[in-house]
Amino acid sequence: MNEQAYEQEISLGKVFYRIFRDWRKIFVIALVIAVIAGAGNFVLKKLRSSDPEYISTAEQNYERELTAFRAKGDTLEREIANLEKARTEQEEYNANSVLMKINPFRERNASLQLYVSTDYQILPGMDYQNIDLSNRILHSYITYMTNGNMYQYIADHLSEPIELRYLEEILSISKELSTSKELSVSEDLNNCMVTIKVQGVDEAMCDDILSYALEGILEKQKEIMTTIGDHELSVVNQASFEAVNLELDELQKTNLQYVSDLSINLQEKAEELKAWKNSAEPQKEYTTTRIIKGSIKILILGFIIGAVLAAVFIAFQYIMSDKLQDAKELKNRFGLRVIAQIPQVHKKRVWVGFDRLFARMGGLSMKESDAGNLAMVAARSVQAELGALQAEKEDASLKVNLVCTGTIDQKEIESLLSGMKWEKGYSVEQIPSILRDPSAVSAAMAADYVVLVEKQEESTYTQIERELEELAAWKKKVLGVIVIGVDAIP
Secondary structure: OOHHHOOOOOOHHHHHHHHHHOHHHHHHHHHHHHHHHHHHHHHHHHHHHOOHHHHHHHHHHHHHHHHHHHHHHHHHHHHHHHHHHHHHHHHHHHHHOHHHHOOOOOEEEEEEEEEEEOOOOOOOOOOOOOOOOHHHHHHHHHHHHHOOHHHHHHHHHOOOOOOHHHHHHHOOEEOOOOOOOOEEEEEEOOOOEEEEEEEEOOHHHHHHHHHHHHHHHHHHHHHHHHHOOOOEEEEEEEEEEEEOOHHHHHHHHHHHHHHHHHHHHHHHHHHHHHHHHHOOOOOOOOOHHHHHHHHHHHHHHHHHHHHHHHHHHHHHHHHHOOEOOOOHHHHHHHOOOEEEEEEOOOOOOOOHHHHHHHHHHOOOOOEHHHHHHHHHHHHHHHHHHHHHHHHHHOOOOOOEEEEEEOOOOHHHHHHHHHHHOOOOOEEEEEOOOOOOOOHHHHHHHHOOEEEEEEEOOOOEHHHHHHHHHHHHHOOOEEEEEEEEEEOOEO
């Protein structure tokens, strides 16, 4: 009976059963909260909808929300169209661009230099000098190389056609030789030289592009000679070689990754557009239909919140309560023998099927219909124990005086004893609580044995402990405890 050393174990199964057992209470509480929340929302919205200023503000908000909603859809469709176009163009570029076909670790290169020479000479001692046409001639060749005419000439003569936009990737004019272009041109005006470089998939492609470029330039030479002046065009330093181009490797990877990124973005935008199409357009909040729908949502939400709060309260109350919840706890706490557990018999209730279901889920085995039989079994058990005790004393002729007491209402103990049907030879008396009624003390002192009668969820562990302490001080033997009002299957 050392309660201070005892630590009660909390069973989650019992906690959940206690919640489900009181489902009617939870339903009523949740329903009340739901009705209050839903009705309150309806009344509040109806009162606000009668205000002209509120109607005007709500109308403006509605128009703004509707415009924003539709604009979002238009924006998504426009973004998807742009992404699809960008992906198509990038895929086409990756498939057709010569740069994307080159192996960057075995890049083929070919180059040559064109030298422009004229018969210009400086006349010694003369104030008047002839005009040097070299720079003009060189500029004419460079203009021909960059204005598209040479591109078109090469494209027209290649056995495998290449679009001009891909040929335009290969030609540029700069003081330095470009390594990021397939065909590039650099100028050296002071020396009257032009350098052409070709990057290609293989040696044959480089030679073809370079030869057709040179062929077009030579045809252009006739026109330039007629228009500007005589000159000679010489080819020097022509070469073909293989190289590693890590910048090209990075460019190819970037272009391929860009297609993957566009596909991912396109999928995300398509899912976002689908979600937008499945969502409802903003509605006018101040119409009666919207107010009713909103109130129904609040009602449902209030019911759910009310049910959760009620369940949490019941679980918290069960865990923190000092009341007798389980007859087995009396044995664990105080070492008391549980003589019997008598079920609580309820009146007919609606939806009793739920009660049976939850009772079985909670692991209950007793039935409410067994209450009468269990009371008689308790009486026979007590009589058998008393018989054994008398046999030990070897004096069976003496009449045993037995009292039943507890912290519950006397009428409940009287009702229990009337149903136990005691046999003759036993004096069984009910007495009030020894903790509250002084007359019960003398009655308990006159008795030979005591049986405690306690009730589930009414008697407390503290009261039972005090009863046991008092009876132990009076040297009274407690045969055990009978627990009434126990949960059972309806």
